Amino acid sequence: QQPVQSPQAVILREGEDAVINCSSSKALYSVHWYRQKHGEAPVFLMILLKGGEQKGHDKISASFNEKKQQSSLYLTASQLSYSGTYFCGTEIAFNTDKLIFGTGTRLQVFP
Amino acid sequence: NAGVTQTPKFRILKIGQSMTLQCTQDMNHNYMYWYRQDPGMGLKLIYYSVGAGITDKGEVPNGYNVSRSTTEDFPLRLELAAPSQTSVYFCASMTSGSDEQYFGPGTRLTVT
Numbered sequence: 001q002q003p004v005q006s007p008q009a010v011i012l013r014e015g016e017d018a019v020i021n022c023s024s025s026k027a028l029y030s031v032h033w034y035r036q037k038h039g040e041a042p043v044f045l046m047i048l049l050k051g052g053e054q055k056g057h058d059k060i061s062a063s064f065n066e067k068k069q070q071s072s073l074y075l076t077a078s079q080l081s082y083s084g085t086y087f088c089g090t091e092i093a094f095n096t097d098k099l100i101f102g103t104g105t106r107l108q109v110f111p
Numbered sequence: 112n113a114g115v116t117q118t119p120k121f122r123i124l125k126i127g128q129s130m131t132l133q134c135t136q137d138m139n140h141n142y143m144y145w146y147r148q149d150p151g152m153g154l155k156l157i158y159y160s161v162g163a164g165i166t167d168k169g170e171v172p173n174g175y176n177v178s179r180s181t182t183e184d185f186p187l188r189l190e191l192a193a194p195s196q197t198s199v200y201f202c203a204s205m206t207s208g209s210d211e212q213y214f215g216p217g218t219r220l221t222v223t
Contacts, residue, residue, distance in 0.1 A: 002153070032210060041201060041214035042154070087153055097142060097161055098169060099212075101154040 001026060003090045005102040012078045012109045020073040020105045022088030031064055031071035032089040032099055035082075042087060045073075075107070083109045113137050115215035117202050123221045124192040132187040132218050134202030142205040143185040144212065145169075145177065147198040154201065160185055192222045 003024045010018050022031060030049045034042040046057070048064035048071055056062065059076045075082055085106045089099030118133045136143065141162045146154040146169075156169030160179040174196060176188040185204075189196060199219050203212040 030210070041216055042212075043214070044211040047210040089154075098144070098156055098159055100156070100170070101146075103153045104151075 001100055003088055003100065003102040005086075005088060005105045007105060008103070009106040010108070012107065014080060014109055014111055015077050016109075018075045018078060018107060020075075020086050020088075020107070021070060022073070022090070022102050023068070023070045024090050024092075026069065026090075026092050028064075028066075028069050028071075028090050029093050029096075030091040031062075032091070033062055033071075033073050034087045034089065034101075035084045036087065036104075037084040045086075078107075078109045080109050080111065083107055115202055115204055115213050117200075117215040117218050119218060120216065121219045123223065124189075126192060126194065126222060128192050129188070129190050130192070132189070132200055132202075132220075134185045134187065134215060135183050136185075136202075136204040136213070136215075137183065138204060138206065138213065139182060140204035140206045140213070141182065142207065142212075143179065144203040144205075145175070145185070145187045146201045146203065147171065147196075148201060148217075149198050157187065157200075189220075194222050196220065197222045 032047045033045040036042040062073045064071045085104045088102045115136045144159045145157040155171045158177040160166045202215040205212045
């Protein structure tokens, strides 16, 4: 049931782009994206709802492909501050009140 | 607002000992969650609560117990600690109608 994230790790230079994918074997109602910096707690980035549009703020955006049960997180023109581990959390139905998190994608951005 | 606070920050337990991890939030959130995060892994839901007096199991509840007597507090009890419970434990809270969970700083637990 745990969603699968790919790739497991990404190394970038500042200014480069990255895409992180989150795939589920179950039909999804929503996908939530969180970022966790080393030694810190996860922080919410955004939510994608079934039937919703692509979302984003600044240079981080995401999409949700209902046919594939997959969400993709797009990081463009990466900054050093983007470094961390990105997790997707999936919800299989409306109002289940709980998320199943993926194993994470570790992103490192170097100058 | 302090947000979500957790105590202790670190703890070492011997096999078979018991302890309670404390979690308090001052945002009047009705939803609260306990997760564990093993090294290099994602978050696994242990227990959650949708309001005072209501708790439910998550993905990995065995070896743990919770209670929710107030809106603010959601303690996690470990009985008969085992090495497999070595992990970082995160508490989170969320308000009804929102999609954002707020996480506490975590408790790093080692069982030897």
